[in-house]
Amino acid sequence: MKTFTLGLLGFGNVNRTLVELLQRKDAELRERHGIAWRITGVGSRRIGWRANAEGFDVDELLRSRSLDAFTGMRGQECPSYRAWLDAVQPEVVFEATALNVETGQPAIDHIRGALEHGAHAITANKGPVVHAYEELRDLAARRGKQFLFESTVMDGVPIFSLFRNTLPAIEVRGFKGILNSTTNVILSGMERGLTFDESLRQAQELGVAETDASHDIDGWDAAVKVAALVNVIMGVRLPPQKVEREGIRRLTAEAVRSARNAGAPYKLRCRAQRNESGVSASVCPEQIPLTDPMALVDGTSSIIQFETDIFPGLTITEENPGLYATAYGMLADFIRAALS
């Protein structure tokens, strides 16, 4: 049995749910994998850099919604990330701060710092994957650590580890899929008779869409996911800006409803295909006939179909992801790193 010291960067929904899941799976982690854990650090813009070498009380941590709650906890506040790493001595860092599409910062610095300090780095943040994949992969390899990011594309459904661990010696020629929940939920609502704005508001009330949903609506979220997949599983460097991109703003409620009634609903479809010069990739609204399983993917469900040299079509569908899905991707990465 080995006890791992864990540091959490960002303490919003993803890392809070991860802590709940770690608690729920605690017995299984110990019995089946010989893994125990202790959270020795939590850092976020709101609460600062908090460290407790003995490990935070997990129940207290989960109840603490305010800065005051943290101030009352045992432990110390560190002046910088570097000082926090020294105080926390994390063996695994879970990076779940907000995405910066253009630069991938500060997540890249967090992950670089964690790997250099001797920790495995696990992230739910797409920024580092699309802006610094090769650097961080190579840094991790040099340090004998893991840089893992299974939660970045499909809520923790195994995609990267599928190709890394279970589909060796296979060539990915391309893929297509529906990878953004917010737009899919909005389109489903419009098909049921809502206007774009009503449907967006409903998605926000359901907690699917953020207050500023333009990142999703304009196709950026999907484009970043496409770029992450192309970089990692196709081995071709592609920044998200190079993904041809059109969001769903131009689609009227009437167009969406009549497409559905005609048996070919609109979906915001992602595509990537190898060609002579590398890979061409796009995110665009497309009408998909109901005879194609992709047309049946509604609401928060997602789908990806890979074309490989061995399997002409290998498709993974995630139906109505549960609360724990994204956090599970990080937990699975933790187990992979711990057993590596």
Add this chain to the structure above:
Amino acid sequence: MKTFTLGLLGFGNVNRTLVELLQRKDAELRERHGIAWRITGVGSRRIGWRANAEGFDVDELLRSRSLDAFTGMRGQECPSYRAWLDAVQPEVVFEATALNVETGQPAIDHIRGALEHGAHAITANKGPVVHAYEELRDLAARRGKQFLFESTVMDGVPIFSLFRNTLPAIEVRGFKGILNSTTNVILSGMERGLTFDESLRQAQELGVAETDASHDIDGWDAAVKVAALVNVIMGVRLPPQKVEREGIRRLTAEAVRSARNAGAPYKLRCRAQRNESGVSASVCPEQIPLTDPMALVDGTSSIIQFETDIFPGLTITEENPGLYATAYGMLADFIRAALS
């Protein structure tokens, strides 16, 4: 770079295609995984137990369709499996002999012998998985070897390694799917207007169905796959005889066509579900509405949907598997074993 000695048991389509695939992926295996290989043994009912410590000439092996061809090859013929293992000294044995549903023999003896002799054992044969999974798994663990069987359920699409390697600490509550190609091809043909017999004959001409297809038509093939999945990924011992089973013989061409016209085609559906006393499992024809992606799986395609504690629905679909699919499952198992 390590060179592995390989022994092939059975030399029909599966192992011949495996040899072709090993040749095709030779450079990648060397460069990416540090794996080289040499076939030092081939055994089958037709050709006997053939060994060549220096390695058979692969092109000669692939051209040899007759017993005479083998007799002309360099090497020796061994009097028994045991003598063959001693002469071949295999580090990996690929078992691809014919399935015996009731006993799993002689494949179980082959695999037991290979593991006891110090080889990894890789099989495309479901018999050993449903009749001797625990024994062979434990034997492999004691010998520090791998017992792998990714090609047994879905033509080499990763299912077992998915749960073993990429979905740790997850609980499978149940699954449903379409896992038998022959019946699916026959039903597709009947929907297009053929009688059962015509459709069966066409499937046989296409090489999908065997001369005696009753094993498929009566649901045995699917039931054995269900039992293999329940044994391994649900951890519950279930012999194939305990899978409730009804084939497609009672379906008339008219019933099949009118079900399709009514928007709910017949499919031979597999199901397994955890309950208080273990797992209940079945293979039965069911009408599935066209709003369910499972209804869209035609011809040789297959699908499986898992219900887990983390993902309420996680579905894998394989569309029109290529020639190399089943052999690829064995190749991937070889790489896993070699890197273990």
